[in-house]
Amino acid sequence: xxxxxxxxxxxxxxxxxxxxxxxxxxxxxxxxxxxxxxxxxxxxxxxxxxxxxxxxxxxxxxxxxxxxxxxxxxxxxxxxxxxxxxxxxxxxxxxxxxxxxxxxxxxxxxxxxxxxxxxxxxxxxxxxxxxxxxxxxxxxxxxxxxxxxxxxxxxxxxxxxxxxxxxxxxxxxxxxxxxxxxxxxxxxxxxxxxxxxxxxxxxxxxxxxx
Numbered sequence: 001x002x003x004x005x006x007x008x009x010x011x012x013x014x015x016x017x018x019x020x021x022x023x024x025x026x027x028x029x030x031x032x033x034x035x036x037x038x039x040x041x042x043x044x045x046x047x048x049x050x051x052x053x054x055x056x057x058x059x060x061x062x063x064x065x066x067x068x069x070x071x072x073x074x075x076x077x078x079x080x081x082x083x084x085x086x087x088x089x090x091x092x093x094x095x096x097x098x099x100x101x102x103x104x105x106x107x108x109x110x111x112x113x114x115x116x117x118x119x120x121x122x123x124x125x126x127x128x129x130x131x132x133x134x135x136x137x138x139x140x141x142x143x144x145x146x147x148x149x150x151x152x153x154x155x156x157x158x159x160x161x162x163x164x165x166x167x168x169x170x171x172x173x174x175x176x177x178x179x180x181x182x183x184x185x186x187x188x189x190x191x192x193x194x195x196x197x198x199x200x201x202x203x204x205x206x207x208x209x210x
Contacts, residue, residue: 001025004046008054011191014088023087024053030113031078040078050192055164056081056139058188059199060088063162065139068134071162072097072154075141076128079107081164082137086119095120097129106154111183132156139164145178152204161202168198175200182206 001177005024028049035041035048043051059081071093073082076096093115096119098104104123111119127150134156141147142167151161159162165171171185183202190197 001028003051004049007019008049008191009057011189012054012057014057016088020087024084026114027079027083027087027110028053031106035078036046038102038106040103040106040168042152046192050180050190052078052080052189053084054193055190056084056090058197059085059137059162059164062186062188062199063089063135065137066160066162067160069093070133070156071095071135071137072129072131072133074136074138074151075099076107077103077140079110079142080139083107083110083116085137086116090118093120095122095131095133097122097124097126099123099125111147126150126154129154132159134159135162136160137162137164144174148178148180152207157204159204161204163202165197165198165200171198171200180207190198201205 002021002025005021041048041052071092072095074097076082076098079096080097082094096107101123104121107121111121126147131154133154136151136155167184175183181204183200186199188197188199
């Protein structure tokens with residue numbers, strides 16, 4: 001498994017240390033054990049690594065060029081993208097927001113096991129979050145058009161939405177329906193994945209009338 005992670009990180013162009021690889025492998029192992037009992041994710045083995053770990057890590061290079069100190073991962077589920085990102089941004093503070101008690105038990109367990117000191121776990125619905133963050137990230141979250149106003153409400157004034165998405169035409173249609181006209185869509189290539197993947201970035205400041 002170490003070889004698979006190293007190969008994927010090389011393809012993503014992400015420098016890594018032995019400790020980072022070791023933490024990813026341990027997280028994968030712990031998730032695999034819990035997944036067999038609780039069915040958090042419908043993937044296992046190499047498929048789990050590609051579709052969840054590598055997909056999450058596909059945002060690292062874009063995030064490296066962004067100025068943020070705090071990030072919220074909304075609807076993190078089993079910790080994606082928040083935990084993989086926290087491993088590669090140890091100087092940033094990540095809050096993983098998840099409404100399922102079973103999943104937050106798993107996340108708290110991982111936080112303690114792997115000494116993820118820059119990670120906080122919030123067992124909560126999005127609607128109950130009141131803190132402000134420099135970055136609000138999500139992957140498989142509910143209907144964006146239904147919740148984007150709340151997502152923006154927890155962003156700092158100069159903060160950004162950072163959304164992992166699929167087909168570009170679908171993203172543009174979703175944004176058009178929401179009436180959002182200023183944004184950036186970046187194509188990302190996830191190692192060993194053939195499906196189309198993009199990251200959507202929306203700056204809150206661009207949507208505030210001057």
